[in-house]
Amino acid sequence: MLRAIFIDYSRKFGLIPVGEILSNGTVLTASLNGTWQALPVFFKKDTPQKWVPFQVPQKWNLNVWNECDEAWFVRPFLIPDAFSNKNLFAEFDCVLIKAEVFINGQFAVEHTGFNSAFDVDITKYTHAGKTNYLQVLIKGNKRFINDNNGYLRMLYDLKEKTGKVGGIPLPVRLAARGKINVKETIITPSVREKKISGEIVLRSSGEKPAGSRCELDIIPRNSGEKTIFSIGEYKLLFTNGSSGDYKISFDKKWDNPHLWDINDPFLYFLRIKIYDEKNTLTEEYLERFGFREFWINDRDFILNNKKIHLLGPSEWMSLSMGAYMLRGDYHREMLLAMKNLNINAVRCHGQYFPQSLYEAADEIGILCIMQFVSIYGSTRENYKRGGDLALTNIREDFTLAIKTLYNHPSIVIWDV
Structure with missing residues (x-):
């Protein structure tokens, strides 16, 4: 009941424009940082509770609410016209510690973490041309410990020194992605073996991906779009029907890459192109990386076969x-x-x-x-x-x- 009251009241707040639209290939993002409205919850009976402006990103124990147990955060937004006909995601680089995310009062996802980023597909909860409300209930370290989850009971003795840690310490974004889009990219260059390997996880959220495909190649950063190394083309055969994840793995020899080094920090992009069954480009995404390898040999650090x-x-x-x-x-x-x-x-x-x-x-x-x-x-x-x-x-x-x-x-x- 109390949760429903918080969500309903949050709709009273005025609209805040999204930030500048940035692009990565066909992927568009807009910042949701800035002044949010927040309702801190203090479990001490003599502490007043009221909605107040709160700058995101920020942790709430930094000269704000050192005794806060949990809090509601609200960010009204309009969907930019450029985001139409795409899947919409709310992207969080970090939330402390347990977050329950709602869109227009509808539960979207729960995440627990101290270091990890996460996102959630909010397409079905949003309305084009109308004010939407991103609502997040955050439980900080003391509240989460009291929930007996176990995740941070190990930090219980630190609470007096650190305060009750919680909040949104890193940026939040609204993202527009393809119907089939890139969820995760891991790139592992090997100088010793002269090869590049990796794993890419694609996800489909409702579209039938039969006949879709993915092309992978590598282009230098700041050097146009010319392919200098082709990885290959992959047919996408999702195993669980019209939605879910699909993993692509690759392992290719590469004899003469331009190495990344502290004196020559050369960078590449892995370019990922996803096409639907009609051969229409649905998403192009660029993942930046450097071709370098770092390891330990006895007591020495080695970077690209040289002690450092x-x-x-x-x-x-x-x-x-x-x-x-x-x-x-x-x-x-x-x-x-x-x-x-x-x-x-x-x-x-x-x-x-x-x-x-x-x-x-x-x-x-x-x-x-x-x-x-x-x-x-x-x-x-x-x-x-x-x-x-x-x-x-x-x-x-x-x-x-x-x-x-x-x-x-x-x-x-x-x-x-």
């Missing part, structure tokens, strides 16, 4: 940086300044960093050590308190996070 010493700070930025943590231009200037000081690596320490940080590192040639957040600062006793359920959920969260960031050539070490 990692030189740089052990902690990148801090919570006090606030909005600067989300600015791509700030990341770029900071990394360029480090590069000029002969720094070649940074440890991304215990924070929720936007894709723009890793994109800048890819382009400048800085190596990154990516530290996961959810076990930062924990102890053996906290692990025991969390139990098998907590460790299982954390493993799933790590897996999703790695898949999201896997193709950044700058990320060479995953720190748990």
